[in-house]
Amino acid sequence: MFARLSQRLSTRVAAATSALALFFVVCTGIGAWAVASGMMRAQAARQVAELARAQAAHAASLLDFAVVQVSPRILPVGGVERLRLGGVEVEIRGLDVSNPGDWSKSAAILGNPVGRLVAEQGGRVEFLLPAREGAAAVEMAVTLSALAAPLADGGNGEVLIRVGGQNAHAAIGTPPSADWQVAEAEVVLPQGFGRGQLLVRAGIGGDSLDLPLGRYALVLSLMGAVAIALVLALAVVTSRRLTHTLSGLADAASAFQFDAGATAGAGGRFHVDGDDEIARLGKAFAGMVERLESAYRDLDRRSQALLTNAERVAQVGSAIWQPGQSHQQWSDQFHAILGLSPADVVPSRQVFFDRVHPDDRPRLAQVMADALQPGSGRVVMDFRIIRGDGVERVAQFRAEVARDVDGTPVRVDATLQDITERKRMEEQLDGVVRDLKRSNEELEQFAYVASHDLRQPLRTVRSYLSLIEDSIEDKLDDETREFMDFIRDGVKRMDSLITDLLAYSRVGRRVADGPIDSGRMVDLSLLDLQAEIDETHAQIRVPATLPVIEGDAGEMTRLFQNLIGNALKYRKPEQVPQIVLNCADQGLQWEFSVADNGIGIAPEHRERAFGIFQRLHGRHEYEGTGIGLAICRKIVERQGGLIWCEGNSQGGATFRFTWPKMRRSAVSLAGGNLTLAGHGDFIDPEGHREDGR
Amino acid sequence: MNKVQGNYHILLVEDDLADAGLVRIALRKGRHPVTLHHAKDHTEAFGFLRRIGNAFAEAPRPHLIFLDLNLPGRSGHEILQEIKGDPNLCGIPVIILSTSEAERDVVRSYHLGANSFVSKPMDADDFTHHIHTMETYWFDVVRLPAGP
Numbered sequence A: 001m002f003a004r005l006s007q008r009l010s011t012r013v014a015a016a017t018s019a020l021a022l023f024f025v026v027c028t029g030i031g032a033w034a035v036a037s038g039m040m041r042a043q044a045a046r047q048v049a050e051l052a053r054a055q056a057a058h059a060a061s062l063l064d065f066a067v068v069q070v071s072p073r074i075l076p077v078g079g080v081e082r083l084r085l086g087g088v089e090v091e092i093r094g095l096d097v098s099n100p101g102d103w104s105k106s107a108a109i110l111g112n113p114v115g116r117l118v119a120e121q122g123g124r125v126e127f128l129l130p131a132r133e134g135a136a137a138v139e140m141a142v143t144l145s146a147l148a149a150p151l152a153d154g155g156n157g158e159v160l161i162r163v164g165g166q167n168a169h170a171a172i173g174t175p176p177s178a179d180w181q182v183a184e185a186e187v188v189l190p191q192g193f194g195r196g197q198l199l200v201r202a203g204i205g206g207d208s209l210d211l212p213l214g215r216y217a218l219v220l221s222l223m224g225a226v227a228i229a230l231v232l233a234l235a236v237v238t239s240r241r242l243t244h245t246l247s248g249l250a251d252a253a254s255a256f257q258f259d260a261g262a263t264a265g266a267g268g269r270f271h272v273d274g275d276d277e278i279a280r281l282g283k284a285f286a287g288m289v290e291r292l293e294s295a296y297r298d299l300d301r302r303s304q305a306l307l308t309n310a311e312r313v314a315q316v317g318s319a320i321w322q323p324g325q326s327h328q329q330w331s332d333q334f335h336a337i338l339g340l341s342p343a344d345v346v347p348s349r350q351v352f353f354d355r356v357h358p359d360d361r362p363r364l365a366q367v368m369a370d371a372l373q374p375g376s377g378r379v380v381m382d383f384r385i386i387r388g389d390g391v392e393r394v395a396q397f398r399a400e401v402a403r404d405v406d407g408t409p410v411r412v413d414a415t416l417q418d419i420t421e422r423k424r425m426e427e428q429l430d431g432v433v434r435d436l437k438r439s440n441e442e443l444e445q446f447a448y449v450a451s452h453d454l455r456q457p458l459r460t461v462r463s464y465l466s467l468i469e470d471s472i473e474d475k476l477d478d479e480t481r482e483f484m485d486f487i488r489d490g491v492k493r494m495d496s497l498i499t500d501l502l503a504y505s506r507v508g509r510r511v512a513d514g515p516i517d518s519g520r521m522v523d524l525s526l527l528d529l530q531a532e533i534d535e536t537h538a539q540i541r542v543p544a545t546l547p548v549i550e551g552d553a554g555e556m557t558r559l560f561q562n563l564i565g566n567a568l569k570y571r572k573p574e575q576v577p578q579i580v581l582n583c584a585d586q587g588l589q590w591e592f593s594v595a596d597n598g599i600g601i602a603p604e605h606r607e608r609a610f611g612i613f614q615r616l617h618g619r620h621e622y623e624g625t626g627i628g629l630a631i632c633r634k635i636v637e638r639q640g641g642l643i644w645c646e647g648n649s650q651g652g653a654t655f656r657f658t659w660p661k662m663r664r665s666a667v668s669l670a671g672g673n674l675t676l677a678g679h680g681d682f683i684d685p686e687g688h689r690e691d692g693r
Numbered sequence B: 001m002n003k004v005q006g007n008y009h010i011l012l013v014e015d016d017l018a019d020a021g022l023v024r025i026a027l028r029k030g031r032h033p034v035t036l037h038h039a040k041d042h043t044e045a046f047g048f049l050r051r052i053g054n055a056f057a058e059a060p061r062p063h064l065i066f067l068d069l070n071l072p073g074r075s076g077h078e079i080l081q082e083i084k085g086d087p088n089l090c091g092i093p094v095i096i097l098s099t100s101e102a103e104r105d106v107v108r109s110y111h112l113g114a115n116s117f118v119s120k121p122m123d124a125d126d127f128t129h130h131i132h133t134m135e136t137y138w139f140d141v142v143r144l145p146a147g148p
Helices: A002-070 A100-109 A145-154 A165-172 A207-255 A277-314 A332-337 A349-355 A361-372 A420-475 A478-506 A518-528 A530-536 A553-569 A628-638 B017-028 B042-049 B076-085 B103-111 B124-141
Strands: A080-085 A088-095 A112-118 A124-129 A137-143 A157-163 A181-188 A197-204 A316-321 A328-330 A378-386 A392-403 A409-418 A514-517 A539-543 A548-551 A578-585 A589-595 A643-647 A653-660 A688-691 B008-013 B034-039 B064-067 B094-098 B116-119
Touching: A002 A181, A002 A207, A207 A277, A277 A316, A277 A332, A316 A332, A328 A332, A332 A409, A349 A361, A361 A378, A361 A392, A361 A409, A392 A420, A420 A478, A420 B017, A420 B124, A478 A628, A514 A518, A514 A553, A518 A530, A518 A539, A518 A553, A530 A553, A548 A553, A553 A578, A553 A589, A553 A628, A553 A653, A628 A643, A628 A653, B008 B017, B008 B042, B017 B034, B017 B124, B034 B042, B042 B076, B064 B076, B076 B094, B076 B103, B103 B116, B116 B124
Parallel strands: A539 A578, B008 B034, B008 B064, B064 B094, B094 B116
Antiparallel strands: A080 A088, A088 A137, A112 A157, A124 A137, A157 A197, A181 A197, A316 A328, A316 A409, A378 A392, A392 A409, A514 A548, A539 A688, A578 A589, A589 A653, A643 A653
């Protein structure tokens, strides 16, 4: 990501820099062009105007001098005088104005241009000065070659001389084009020369301005081009430098990967010179990489330590190797399980197999070879190892084969776990389970034998006893009859004991646990006890609603029947039995109670009452084998509940038992709807229904 | 009403001589003239039923068979299965007379074709009463097949 970012950044910076530089150069060039052009034009115009003014003044002063020279001396007709004034030659002739040819010439000059000196040509200007009274007209021919010379330097120009009196200005006319710089100088003819004046005009044309301006523009353009080239080169160099640094960063970021074994930091892998922003970014990056690597190495060390600890605690060692290569990598715990030390051995397949019990080696080799076959990949095998100290242990070997895209095995990850203790416990547990199973089978067999074989002789004794009685009834005396009764009672009691023992042994076998309505079970048990209830006129109070619980219907009925039956049986002789049944919701369990107003049980006998064939009273007082409460306890405890006996305020006994709720236990399926069985309301004394049966 | 000329013949298969005695006494007190034939095991039972050997050459075809389950060697169930699998014998009603009250014995007996299952009562009088009830049912109420 960083590489992409830096690449994008460098490209954008270079492009922006170049565009900016180009824009700057173009703006500068155009600005310079405009400024220089304007300045040059103004400067040239000023120079030309000055030149024109100087020329005009110079020409005027020359003429003025010439005219002043001429005026005192009137040349005779035909007289000639030449003057040299600097570079200007003036030829003055005396003309006879009476000669029409000469006169016309003189007249012609009035109001008209008399000559134009063009710079390239130089030339001669001739003009007539009006004749003074009594004197001849004067013709002056002025060769203005010297005068024209300065004009030639300016390129284009002209000098006009006009003699024209008051109209000299008008007569001089307009300059050849609008951009001519024009200066005028006036020479006033002395007194006596009639009307008129000389007006000198010097001008210089626009063309003369173009030449230096074009050259200057060319120079400026060249300079601009050079500047652009320089700036472009600078931009390229700058962007290259920028790109190079950023690319370096990008390459370093792309190539960057953590190497736990590397000791050199990232600073050793990539350098950034200089101290500009990019360089600082690069250095910051290098620093960050170095810190990351350091943190990574630290984490790696800690992970390794944790893993080693975990392996030691779990007694699991790990190993890695490549298929076909003997050399392997083992963790410390892998060594430890084999009874080896990492300092002493170089892990290899051979070293590993040397520790495996010789009988298990072929199977292990086969399993490991199978794991490399296509389609398989994970193997688990238990085998024995013989450690260096000669101790034999049981280890569980697990291996997973990693494959490349072609399915070729490239790596095997294996774990080795010492399961000796587990195996031992499993064997013990197997033994216990076997014993339990055998015990159950024996019990089953016993129950069958008890129900059939044990009772068979009793039946025979009893049957034949009654046959004997029938046959010798007449001959029996009272004593013998009593003996016969003892035999009959003994047989009967024996049969009851066997039947009850059978019933006790059958608790928990062949049951069908499911949701049952405990109220219905109470009703069924009361139905079974109907004869006793009628006989004793007992008053039994049962809550209006009792919960739906999880259990076996037959056992639950039996439980209530035994408890209520006991309450009826152990009543006080002179009292009507009053029995109150209750149930309380205790959250995770129900607590049922059956309270009576009977003879009660002394505290020291309360626990003993639940023993098998435990009787607290003589048989002549109360019938029974003493198995009833033992069966109750077995039924309750099979469900994970508790049963116990308490005394109560009426001197009777209160039997309580808890019945754990299971997931379905609190839910009644009555009416096809899932509804919670009533809590609490049935323990309200008002809610009890009287059972007068 | 069955038109049986002379005695009714009942085969009792029972290893317990005391129980066999009880059955004999009960039948003796009954209203029907019954000859009780007693076999103690599988061999004797089928010797009688199939008239095998000189001892059983003249054995009559019984009208009823009382069969105990708990026998030495082949069990009562095996005998029952064999009787009901034999086309000549399957028509004879077989009443299981057992001390077993195990549900599995009852279910298995009916499954194998027993015609009744009677638990032997503890009391001799009850026993006699049961035997007389069966006499009345099988000899007075139910119509028995004349032959195979």
